[in-house]
Amino acid sequence: MSATHQATHSSASHDAHGAHDTHAHPSTRTYINIFGVLFLVTAAEVVAAQALPLVGLASLVVPSLLIMAVVKGAMIMMYYMHLKSDSAWFTVPMAFGLILAAGMLISMIGLFIGSPRVACTPELGKGCVAAAAK
């Protein structure tokens, strides 16, 4: 006898997506722990931005803040947005967007960082346009 069984395939049961594209989501305790870490890292960011320059470590402000922001973003995506437990296919469009975004930010900053920028005020008039074009 063929292995055939009846299955109701209503739209409501189709909405019950958990079977195929996800695994178990984190527990409530994990969610609260993640929030605690995010809270502490955000507090550390605020302290670092204001305290490091006062103790002569201003050069550490940007790298430390960037690292902390990346950690926060990764935790939100992995645990709150469930990329860690969901199908890897969901990661692809987000990773593509993030790579494009980071590429644009880095390349444009690299392109303009050494260029003199001229404020175009009405007083400068045509001179402003000429200076900006150089």
Add this chain to the structure above:
Amino acid sequence: MAATTTHGQGHALPAHPPSGLESLDMRKLGMWIFLGSDCVFFASLITTYFVNRSLIFAGDPHPHHVLGINFTAVLAFILLGSSLTMVLSLAGFQRNDITAGRNWLLATAILGTLFLTGQALEFSNLAHEGVTLSSGLFGQCFLIMTGFHGTHVFIGVIWLLSCWLFAGTGRFNAKNFMGVEIAGLYWHFVDLVWVAIFTLIYLI
């Protein structure tokens, strides 16, 4: 004969669950594609700010003099808290605790409204300091960027309240929570963008 599952309306389906792309919920995949594209949208606004940063910081008023870091940190904590209430809401629906799911949804919408109120206060203070859309490069870059983020939050609040109302009619439960999960993805993304804006614009 190959093993098949009979569809409720008589169509034959493979007995083995679908794998790969066909197993995915297309609404959820669509939301992820949208969020990926929205990353590029916000990156373009942040890039515009950074490309003009030397001019912005040479102008008057200086951003670090008019942007209140401590006040904005409170807004960041509010948005982080709303992300927690959002996942707790989803967890409530997943275990069929509809009341908890609805209450956490409402809490998320309230926190989002608090954030918007704080942002409106900040914009009002900036206007008193002379920072408006027509006041110069800083006003344009900053207000358009944070204004678009605020618009996303506003849309998110409306979406969450819609989910809350629908949940009251029994639409969401342990077998059907995709609507809440997709709204949650959008909401967490709004939080994610604020993580970037808070660090790159307010702190650096």
